[in-house]
Amino acid sequence: MAKTKLIHIAAITFAVFLAGCASNDVEETSGAETTETGTDEGLGDLTLEVEQQEPVEMDTSADDEMADAVTSEFMDLLDQTLIYFDFDESAIRSEFRTVLNAHAMNLAANPNMSVVLEGHADERGTREYNLALGERRAKAVADYLMLRGVASSQIDTVSYGEEMPLALGSTESDYAENRRVEIVYP
Numbered sequence: 001m002a003k004t005k006l007i008h009i010a011a012i013t014f015a016v017f018l019a020g021c022a023s024n025d026v027e028e029t030s031g032a033e034t035t036e037t038g039t040d041e042g043l044g045d046l047t048l049e050v051e052q053q054e055p056v057e058m059d060t061s062a063d064d065e066m067a068d069a070v071t072s073e074f075m076d077l078l079d080q081t082l083i084y085f086d087f088d089e090s091a092i093r094s095e096f097r098t099v100l101n102a103h104a105m106n107l108a109a110n111p112n113m114s115v116v117l118e119g120h121a122d123e124r125g126t127r128e129y130n131l132a133l134g135e136r137r138a139k140a141v142a143d144y145l146m147l148r149g150v151a152s153s154q155i156d157t158v159s160y161g162e163e164m165p166l167a168l169g170s171t172e173s174d175y176a177e178n179r180r181v182e183i184v185y186p
Contacts, residue, residue: 074102077102078102078106081182081183082181082182083096083100083141083180083182084177084180085137085180085181087124087179090133090136090137091140092140097144100141100144100145103183104144104145104148104149107145107150107155108148108150111151113185114156115154115156115184115185116156116157116183116186117142117183118157118164119133119134119136119137119157119159120137120161120162120165120180120181121133121137121161121179122165122174122175122176122178123162123170123175124175125162127161130161131159132161133159135157135159137159137180137181138158138181139157141181141183142157165177166178166180
């Protein structure tokens, strides 16, 4: 339950951030004028106009709908916990940056929360090489999260190499499924 509240807080923070980026158009209306005149050497008559405006009531239903939509999108991103890698690579692919940004926001907003990053490799290569590759992948994700404000004390990494495959076949699609980092919230 506490985890759910923390996730909602992070999602609301994200929604407020997005709402702050929105622009507002201001409509000019004519109001009552107050005029003061005076003379000064060389300046002539001065006129000061003050506009009075009535208080504006804000319709918050659109903001609530936007917050719900952002919360839903944010939760969908947090549900994605698998980050895939290219063959023999530990560079994070661009399509996973949005997912990692959401996890980073969640962790940064909840400093008591922690995560375990489990690095994996396909079966090609030696056992030792695949353990090292899984570790490089987990470290790449950890570095990405830390660059976005997550404390290093919130992150643990472990490599399983080829030992815990998701797919047991020997096709390229099976190999691609096994080249991953799993984000695990304990």
